[in-house]
Amino acid sequence: MPTAPALPRRGDVPFALALATHGERVAVVTRDGAVTYRELAARVEDAARRLGTGRRLVLLAMANELEAVVTYLAALSAGHPVLLAPGDNPTALRALRTAYDPDVVVSAGSGGWELEETRAGTAHLLHPDLALLLSTSGSTGSPKLVRLSAQNIQANAEAIAAYLPIRETDRAATTLPLHYCYGLSVLNSHLLRGAAVVLTDLSVVDPCFWELFRRTGATTFAGVPYTFDLLDRVGFADMDLPQLRYVTQAGGRLSPERVRRFAELARRAGWDLFVMYGQTEATARMAFLPPELAHCAPHAIGVPVPGGWFTLEPVTDVPDPDVGELVYAGPNVMLGYANTPADLSLGRTVDVLRTGDLARRDADGLYEVVGRRSRFVKVLGLRVDLDRAEAVLTRHGLTTCCVGPDDEVIVAVADRDRPGVEVSTADAVRRVAARELGLPRGAIRVLTLTELPLLASGKPDVQAVAELARAATRPAGRPTAPSPDPSPGRSPGHLRARSLGRPPGRPLRRPLRRSLRRSLRRSLGRPLGRSSGPSSPPLVDAAALRALYAELLDRSDVTDDSTFVGLGGDSLSYVEVSVRLEELLGHLPAGWHVTPVGDLAPQDRRRRWAVRTVETSVLLRAVAIVLVVGTHAHLFTLPGAAHVLLAVAGFNFARFQLLGSGRRQQLRRRLAAVARIGVPSVAWIGAVVLLSGDYGVANVLLLEAVVGQPGWGPDRHFWFVEVLVYLLVGAAALLAVPWADRAQRRYPFGFAAALLGAGLATRFGLIDLGVPSTRPALWLFALGWAAASTAPARRSLLTVAAVAAVPGFFGDPPREAVLLAGLLLLVWVRALPCPAGLTRVASVLASASLYVYLTHWQVFPLLWERSTLAAVLGSLASGVLYWQLVSRVAPGAALRLARLRRIPSRPFRLRLTSPTPAATRPAP
DSSP: OOOOOOOOOTTOOHHHHOGGGGTTSEEEEETTEEEEHHHHHHHHHHHHHHHOSSOOOEEEEEOSSHHHHHHHHHHHHHTOOEEEEETTOHHHHHHHHHHHOOSEEEEEETTEEEEEESOSSOSSOOOTTEEEEEESSTTSOOSOEEEEEHHHHHHHHHHHHHHTTOOTTOEEEOOSOTTSHHHHHHHHHHHHHTOEEEOOOOOTTSHHHHHHHHHTTOOEEEEOHHHHHHHHHTTGGGOOOTTOOEEEEOSSOOOHHHHHHHHHHHHHHTOEEEEEEOOGGGTTOSEEEOGGGTTTOTTOOBEEOTTOEEEEEEOTTOOOTTOEEEEEESTTSOSEEESSGGGGGOOOOOSSEEEEEEEEEOTTSOEEEEEETTSEEEETTEEEEHHHHHHHHHHTTOOEEEEOOTTOEEEEEEOTTSTTOOHHHHHHHHHHHHHHHTOOGGGEEEEEESSOOBOTTSSBOHHHHHHHHHHHHSOTTSOOOOOOOOOTTSOGGGGSEEEOSOOTTOOOHHHHHHHHHHHHHHHHTSOTTSOOSTTSOOBOOHHHHHHHHHHHHTOSOOOTTOOTTTTTOOHHHHHHHHHHHHHHHSSOOTTGGGSOHHHHOOOBOTTTTSOEEEEHHHHHHHHHHHHHHHHHTTSOOOOOHHHHHHHHHHHHIIIIITOSSSHHHHHHHHHHHHHHHHHHHHHHHHHHHHHHOOSOHHHHTTOHHHHSOSSOSGGGTTHHHHHHHHHHHHHHHHHTSHHHHHHHHHOHHHHHHHHHHHHHHHHTTSSOOOOOOSSOOHHHHHHHHHTTOOOHHHHHHHHHHHHHHSTTSSSOHHHHHHHHHHHHHHHHOSEEEEOHHHHHHHHHHHHTHHHHHHHHHHHHHHHTTTOHHHHHHHHHHHHHHHHHHHHHHHHHHHHHHHHHHTSOOOSOOOOOSSSSOOOOOOOO
16 A cells, blocks of 8 residues: 655655655666665655754755655655755855855765765754755856745646646656756656656767667656757757657747747657746746647747746836736745855745746737846947847857946857858857947957857856956956866866957958958858869858748748748748758758758758659659559559549648648638649639630539539549648638647647548548548548658557558559558658659659649640650640749739739749749649
């Protein structure tokens, strides 16, 4: 029987007393094995006895190790206030020990964990509510501490466990140090729910971490912005992590573009991204952004955690009336600060937390942090927001930390990913900062560091940057203070700092020469003074990629932070951009359509002429239209390809039409996609009716599938276009309903799976839609929609559905084999190898597939008697010509319509700028 928890006292934390109630469930996983909750409770009880019965101040050198966790829980369960110090920083540990004179010190020694008693009792007057003390400044050992009560810790753990939500089966890997409030909250919330924690101090860049993650069945991990930088470096997007349920992010602002990109990755892979906001003063977390809103509100911190609430207090020197200081209230707000041991006797001295952040609340109730009150300097009488300066430069592709006295703004720039940064880059940074902040360039100084110094929390170490800036401005010959020692929470690369701001009177001849040389290298595509042979291939820079996006998407606002989807790209322009991008980069990066332009370059072009890979959906469209035309022209007999492409249409719908900032924007995009299919179809069929009279009005209006008679005949030639339009209109109408839109955002795969279930009901005749089409098609579209997920378990489920639904669908085994093969390729294979010479051919056919389908009914009968091969090739060529004609006419018509209505003219994105296809449409 589970042991009943002891009744808590004022300083006790309930979840620490209730460990044994979770019985034989696994609580902690270490390199030595698993520890159950019953075993953990016994160890905690033994450690509590060693700490003594009288309340004492315990200083714990915290680490991601079992003994440290046991001691922490023992102090909480026995009512001893515990001060957490970074166990890997002896300097900080000594500073806190000197400042607070703890009664007990627990730390890792040469022979293992040691408990040192400074005295038998206590030298302090400890308030009954005091349970935990955390430093306000990461790993620096600052004597300013946050005083937290047992209620603070318990309430925040309960709120976190509720909104994630944490299950008993979850296992969280410790990617953050446990002396840091964010990392500690992961431990607290999982122990509260009876879930497990995988203790490790391995970095996410270490392959051993991911081996441990998979071996232990971990389901979640937490990250600060720097963690997500590292995830990009190790190829996280391509990892197979079938048990991953969700990832949490806090500890600093992640740029909106990166939030959107990781949210898209999460949606495709089947896990959730929780973006959060918190401070140590509120026991780690105060707000969270629901995963379904990450795409449409990536700039927001979200809504308050359960039990908490925000208010916005006016700030006199902020002109925007909608912006105020963000003030938080809730049961997790600290008791107050401690600066000396005497403060440990204080009770509650604050009731609300004034965060110091400037924020606004939007119409949907989401809060957005727009600046910080304490991060302002006055330069030439102007008040400058340093957080805003950092945000502006982040949008320009730079990782920065801004500091400054009241006479200049110092912009520290990390160049670890930008080798060879010289004065011209500093000038560019200075120009951008001056323009955005409204300051003269002489008031901006740029400091380039190999890496920005970071605290253990992953946030930039502002104090270290300020010291490096001061050291860089000292006159030559004046002795300088020794550089600070690199600590585990601070990257050692920051010691190699150089100031690139131009001191007064410094000549610019050498920097200008370097700048000119770099410009010539970019123009010539090779380094000066070196041979131009194949051993020195040119690099693709971000400027070339920006130009590519601007050309093919007809946009003039492309920046390094822009993404294909963010610029309005969809399945119609996907093929051309992907092919041209692969030509430039030599390969097509995974998830490129949601990756910022700046993160795609530079890339080596040595592989430009090697065998390339083509996305399966693109290749299926190209092959399928050939199979459709070849079968109709009797060159061969391989029917079934048109039905495969209904699934491809659903796949592309999930990838492009489910993105956007809100229901209205998405509805406009979906209706525009319908128009891009319907308008050229109606135009062609209408022209055929006028010239030959072969079809009727129902065909022109794409209504033959509804009003026509069952069976096959010439009037059913365009069934595919009609059914596809019905599916797209139906999906757009369904997702225009608020509850359906919310359900799809929150449970994207579940929503598609439910639609697949409804489609299978029509497939097996359980539901009759009353549409006399050739075969029920909803299940194919929904299966393709669900196939956008990359989770193996979900792919297996879709495979089962396909294998169950295809047999007997046509009553023609060869036709069913074609359909099943296409579906399995779409579900399991994301890209296929293709010779470089055929890549262009495939992309043209995929882009023109709709037009080939429309025109081939009139073309191949004209050439049939001469040659069936000529009939097929002529049909393909006619479709390509019609596609090119529409590509030329549509932008001009859209421009004239926009001028007539006096609205911005960008309803179409079709361009004919090269032989590469400019539009990709769902194929028949």
